[in-house]
Amino acid sequence: MSEQPTENVIPPSSLPTPPELDFEAPAPPMPPEASQPPMPPAAPPMPPVAPPIAFTPPAPEAPPAPPEPIISAAPQPTTTPIPEQPKPMPVGATQLQLPVARLLHERSNSNLDLPTNLNLVHIGKPNDRIPPDIDVSGFPDSDVVSRVHADIRVEPDGYYIEDTGSANGTYVNNQPLRPGDRYRLRAGDRISLGKEDKVGFIFHPG
Incomplete structure (x- = not known):
C-alpha cells in the first residue's frame, strides 16, 4: 500500500490551553405557581376594654331656696291738695285760740256762747236730774221747752244736735228731729x- 503523506500534526500537548470562562449555568425555570383563592381581609383590631367603674349613687340635692320677693317702689299718687277745713273747737280751748260757737236768740237778739270746755252741751231748764249748760228759762215762751230738751255734741268734724226726748220736740230749719x-x-x-x-x-x- 502506498503511504499517504503525513500532515503537520501538532501534538495536543503543544497546543495552547483556551482560557477558562466564568459562566453560570442558568437557573432552571420555576414551575408555575398553582392559582390560590384570595385571602380574606384581616379583621380590624379589637378596641381595648376599659375596666368597670364602680357606681356611686348621687348625693341628694338640697331643695331650691325660695325666690326672694321683688320689692318695687310703688308710684306715689299725685293728688290735688285739699284746702284745710275749719276744725271744731277742741275741749279746753280758750277764746284766744279758736272762735266760740254760739246760739243767737232772734227775738231778744242775744247770744248764748257754747261752753268751750265741754264736748256735750245740755240745753233746757233747771232740774234735779241733768242741769242745763245753756239755760233758756229766762226767754219768752220758755214754757214750751222741756227741762232736759236737747244736746249739742262737739265732734272732730263739727257740731251735732239731737233731741233727748222733749215733750214738744226739736226742729232744725222747720224739720222735726226724732229723739236720738x-x-x-x-x-x-x-x-x-x-x-x-x-x-x-x-x-x-264762730
Missing part, C-alpha cells in the same frame, strides 16, 4: 225748741 237722731249743724241753721217756733235760735260756729 243727730243732725250736723251748719252756719245759719235755725233751731227751734218746741212747736210754733216760739223759742228759736240761729247757729253760728
Whole structure:
C-alpha cells in the first residue's frame, strides 16, 4: 500500500490551553405557581376594654331656696291738695285760740256762747236730774221747752244736735228731729225748741 503523506500534526500537548470562562449555568425555570383563592381581609383590631367603674349613687340635692320677693317702689299718687277745713273747737280751748260757737236768740237778739270746755252741751231748764249748760228759762215762751230738751255734741268734724226726748220736740230749719237722731249743724241753721217756733235760735260756729 502506498503511504499517504503525513500532515503537520501538532501534538495536543503543544497546543495552547483556551482560557477558562466564568459562566453560570442558568437557573432552571420555576414551575408555575398553582392559582390560590384570595385571602380574606384581616379583621380590624379589637378596641381595648376599659375596666368597670364602680357606681356611686348621687348625693341628694338640697331643695331650691325660695325666690326672694321683688320689692318695687310703688308710684306715689299725685293728688290735688285739699284746702284745710275749719276744725271744731277742741275741749279746753280758750277764746284766744279758736272762735266760740254760739246760739243767737232772734227775738231778744242775744247770744248764748257754747261752753268751750265741754264736748256735750245740755240745753233746757233747771232740774234735779241733768242741769242745763245753756239755760233758756229766762226767754219768752220758755214754757214750751222741756227741762232736759236737747244736746249739742262737739265732734272732730263739727257740731251735732239731737233731741233727748222733749215733750214738744226739736226742729232744725222747720224739720222735726226724732229723739236720738243727730243732725250736723251748719252756719245759719235755725233751731227751734218746741212747736210754733216760739223759742228759736240761729247757729253760728264762730
